[in-house]
Amino acid sequence: MRHPIVVGLQYGDEGKGKITDTLARQADFVIRFNGGNNAGHTLWLEGKKLVTHSVPSGVLSSHAVNFIGAGCVLDPVAFTKELEELVAAGVDLGPERLKIDFRVHLIFPLHRNLDKAREGSATAQQSIGTTLRGIGPTYSTKMDRIGVRAGDLLEPDVEERVEKLVRHANFTLKGLGLPETELKENLEVLALAKSLISKHVSREFAPFYKSRATKKCVLEGAQGILLDLDHGSYPFVTSSNTLGAYAAVGTPFPLGGLGPVVGVAKAYLTRVGNGPFPTELKNETGERIRQNGGEFGATTGRARRTGWLNLDELRAGVQIADVSTIVLTKSDVLCGEKEVFALLDGELKRFEGWPSLTEGSALHPNFETFVAFIEKAMGIPVCAIGTGPDRTDVYWRHKDYNFWPT
Numbered sequence: 001m002r003h004p005i006v007v008g009l010q011y012g013d014e015g016k017g018k019i020t021d022t023l024a025r026q027a028d029f030v031i032r033f034n035g036g037n038n039a040g041h042t043l044w045l046e047g048k049k050l051v052t053h054s055v056p057s058g059v060l061s062s063h064a065v066n067f068i069g070a071g072c073v074l075d076p077v078a079f080t081k082e083l084e085e086l087v088a089a090g091v092d093l094g095p096e097r098l099k100i101d102f103r104v105h106l107i108f109p110l111h112r113n114l115d116k117a118r119e120g121s122a123t124a125q126q127s128i129g130t131t132l133r134g135i136g137p138t139y140s141t142k143m144d145r146i147g148v149r150a151g152d153l154l155e156p157d158v159e160e161r162v163e164k165l166v167r168h169a170n171f172t173l174k175g176l177g178l179p180e181t182e183l184k185e186n187l188e189v190l191a192l193a194k195s196l197i198s199k200h201v202s203r204e205f206a207p208f209y210k211s212r213a214t215k216k217c218v219l220e221g222a223q224g225i226l227l228d229l230d231h232g233s234y235p236f237v238t239s240s241n242t243l244g245a246y247a248a249v250g251t252p253f254p255l256g257g258l259g260p261v262v263g264v265a266k267a268y269l270t271r272v273g274n275g276p277f278p279t280e281l282k283n284e285t286g287e288r289i290r291q292n293g294g295e296f297g298a299t300t301g302r303a304r305r306t307g308w309l310n311l312d313e314l315r316a317g318v319q320i321a322d323v324s325t326i327v328l329t330k331s332d333v334l335c336g337e338k339e340v341f342a343l344l345d346g347e348l349k350r351f352e353g354w355p356s357l358t359e360g361s362a363l364h365p366n367f368e369t370f371v372a373f374i375e376k377a378m379g380i381p382v383c384a385i386g387t388g389p390d391r392t393d394v395y396w397r398h399k400d401y402n403f404w405p406t
């Protein structure tokens, strides 16, 4: 059996959480492979909105084991808060239901300070518009081979290693003429991590190797592939690899068991932070889409930039990520627009708007034309269409799509 990898096909915020949650209902494991609490996945539980950042989107499926893979980074403070919020909503994630790979790198206050310092000292054109969660600096200290991992928490020299990280950060902060990060604050986070994270730490990988033929898994990517560190619009990217291929590196899951790649794309486009956006709408239509789509960051609350769907970028993404099928989300936000556009081969194509997504049991003819155009341009099927925020709001265009092919 091969196991689906869910990736965003744009700049994040495509609605991956919902489809992962839908697949998680049938799955035994949901495994996240990249990013940290820069992500924000919105899930709806009996009409109540839940936003998760670090934990995989299988948390609402009571039998699924959620696994945070080695390609991720984890902020102990944000993680603790997230678990508390989930417990308050009735979702209790004990160590049996939530496991953290011992190789996950931990985010300390010093990383957030470095993120702020770099963004703050950049000119308006140079600044990336990061989420300021310390993601980039944590991946940097990982690459520098001085990071502290979840599995190091119970090592006798872990305090010294945090001290070393603090000295490293202060060298940069001092150089920029900025206030230093305090050792005490970083050690407090270490103490919190020791008491709360270490019980979730897992050194196992055999379960995935052994059970991949019988247990269903979902590999969950964060952000979108246009923000991929290597393949995205560098430098306006995140600091991890968001392509599905990274699931083979960022988790203990064996390569041969991976695929199909399920790409999630919005019917229009949004981007938070800086970077190119050729179809951006800096007008009333853009504002209407922002308001109707609730396009404000789930993590930072920032207003997202909005624009028309860019099929040229989408096609490049579908090809490089070897996407098998698309889940199209948020088309309902465009209901009532007189006309809708999409960029293909450098030209904006015009579509008649749709008053509703469906007409009887079929798609509204104008919307059907739009969806069929996307399928033709991408050369792959749109298997499902999100029709609203709730997890039941899905129109299955290919009801029998097999997410776990043999």
Ligand code: IMP
Pocket (backbone or CB within 6 Å): 011, 012, 013, 038, 039, 040, 128, 129, 130, 131, 132, 133, 134, 135, 136, 222, 223, 227, 236, 237, 238, 239, 272, 273, 274
């Ligand atoms: P960082 O990941 O915080 O370093 O931010 C780098 C870029 O990725 C910025 O443009 C962020 O707005 C963007 N970004 C990071 N995570 C997400 C996400 O989950 N959704 C949308 N954009 C994101």
